[in-house]
Amino acid sequence: TPVKTQLQLLTLTLPDVETVGIIYNSGEANSVTIREFAKEACDALGLKLIDITGSTTVEMVASLNAQIKDVDAIYIGTDNTAASSIESISKVALRENIAIVAADIDIARSGGLIGFGFNYYQIGRATGQLVVEILKGALPSELETKILGQDSLILFVNTDIAEEIGVEIPQSVLDLANLIVTDGVETER
Known part of the structure; x- marks a missing residue:
């Protein structure tokens, strides 16, 4: 997963972001590895990373609710627990006008602003x-x-979510997108 690129897309789209909450299950080895990559990328980009963890949907959403006021954006890697919790996670994020950037397109389709993944x-x-x-x-x-090659990666952008949370997606990001959701319709480019 191109974690640094995903977080660069986040900063390009949301230039005022200072603190990113990473949602993951610390019991999933793959998620711990992605968290380490995210920490390195955030350090390089001058971002603060906050861990939002849980081993179940209930724990994960409770952790998010407790920390949502501390983050400017949410990053979700390829985490199975977060994937199964995405509808609840996205409700919390939308309620607080917080953008979700996901490493998995299917996670992004369920409430993310941006998804960039395989x-x-x-x-x-x-x-x-x-x-x-x-x-x-x-x-x-x-x-x-x-x-x-590059055809093994997809950039997904949801302009409906952007409008709902008050974010303007830069044209440079829209120009790179393979999949764009507008007015509830996903279009492949």
Whole structure:
């Protein structure tokens, strides 16, 4: 997950942000790793990072409610608990006019202002090509390692959320977006 780029998009879109709340389950190893990357990125960008943790939806939302006044924006990585809690998280964020930036497009679709993450369809196609080679008799150790290109990442922007929380999305961000939601309709570009 390109955590630094996600947080750069946050600062480009919300230049007055000083404090970012990261919502995650500290019991998920992947989420702890993303939190470490987020801390490094926030330090480099001059942002303060606040941990908002919980191991269940109830705990996570309670933690968010307790700390929502301390953050200017919310960042959600690829966290399973946050993903299953996103509707409740987004209600709290919208109530306080706080933007959510997500590392997963499906999380962003459920209440995020911006999502920047992997195109799992494209990754699945590339994986399928490797499987075909194996089924044709190639040994996995003989297959070339591939680095996915820019088409493996998607930028999602929800202009409806922007309007609801009083944020103007810079044209430079809109120009880069692959998916834009306007008036409840998601358009692919």
